[in-house]
Amino acid sequence: MLSKDLLVVGAGPAGLATAIQAAKNGVKDITVVDLNMKPGGQLFKQIHKFFGSHEHRAGIRGMDTGAAMLEEAQSLGVDIWLNSACVGFYDDKVACIEQGQPDGTKKIVFMKPKTIAICTGGQENVVRFTGWTTPGVMGAGAAQTMVNVNKVQPGKKIVMLGTGNVGLIVSYQLMQSGCDVVCLVEALPGINGYGVHASKISRAGVPIYTKHTIKEVKGNGPNGRVSEVTIVEIDPKFNHIPGTEKTFEADTVTLAAGLKPVSDLVKLQDIDLVFNGPFGGWVPVHNEKMQSTCKGIYVAGDTTGVEEANTALEEGNVAGVSIAEELGCITAAEADAKRKEIWERLDGLRMGPFGERRAAAKKEVMEQFPGVRA
């Protein structure tokens, strides 16, 4: 069995930042595993320039941030295993990893790390309507991976459900790739994302139907694929208003209805979970060191509540510092000083109307922390 100082699960901004920060503070033997072929988590498909604050890479494309972080991690000697999923934890915090081999096959290896950081990110929510399992209905993130990473169009005529930033950005990127975005559909009375993104879409003449939802998708296309989408107006209680249906010809429906934290690995450890609405569901309880309730296990990023790349990255920085402290590479006083600086940046990111809600949610989660169990 392999022994390591630190195993990081997930090579998104949270996981990479954890590894980089731990290495910079003296942690030696670090492995990062990710089930994707490319590191960077959600970042690798973000070809757009990021919104956000001054010192926080606003204006830089997500994929460039991902590439820079990967380079930094590698230059610090961090071992990165791609195409490799952590499939479970067994007794005594032994991790079971399905390691991708150069020839494309997989091998199971067991690892007993001194510390573990779980940075598994978020996952898209599905929405149910008649026909939601029809081929051609997919997550907006999946469609984004197809156009931006694999350079494949998910379809020709697309209906987007959801007008948060993900729905708006992915719609625009689908249009840039030559797809015909038929319309966007939003249950709320107004557009849910930033005006700059929405106006790009409106300027191109694509209609956005607010107070609407998808009523039914018909699958009469080739191989049962989506052929028709019917949308309907809804009242404030989300009841369909009969007679307001509109039907569009389309072969693809993309769902941008938010994300939820991926908590499968967290649940295999002695880690307390708490339900948090604004954060997307069940999240691991943690303290200001990003320590979970299970000794030696840290959490960071969207796993601890769905937010954004910069908060994920800064939480990873906190976790990296705390891991270096636990392993005795830096003193408690040094760690406290570093964490204080990072938390100031985190507080800065959680300002404004959207940010304040997340700041309150984070506080709520941390207030539940009962202490670390051995």
Place this chain on the structure above:
Amino acid sequence: MARIDDEMLVCRCEEVTVGEIREAIAQGAFDVVGVKRRTRAGMGLCQGRTCEKMVQQLISMELGVAPNETGVSSTRPPVRPVSYGALAEGVF
């Protein structure tokens, strides 16, 4: 909220419908694990990653409880599909 058809699929891995979940709730299931035991919803290839939230919503709608009162599903390794061959060859 519009009434959801009984025929609609919730767990596509195990092909469990809204009607079957309603029936499980009528039989006494009051949380995600209870529904899972009775219907297999969430026990397929994706281990409930897709349907868990929908099951939570259905329970909360049917019983009029808050989403956090519908519980959280249990998890067992492997959390991602792995072949028996690979598992058997694993070196401990």
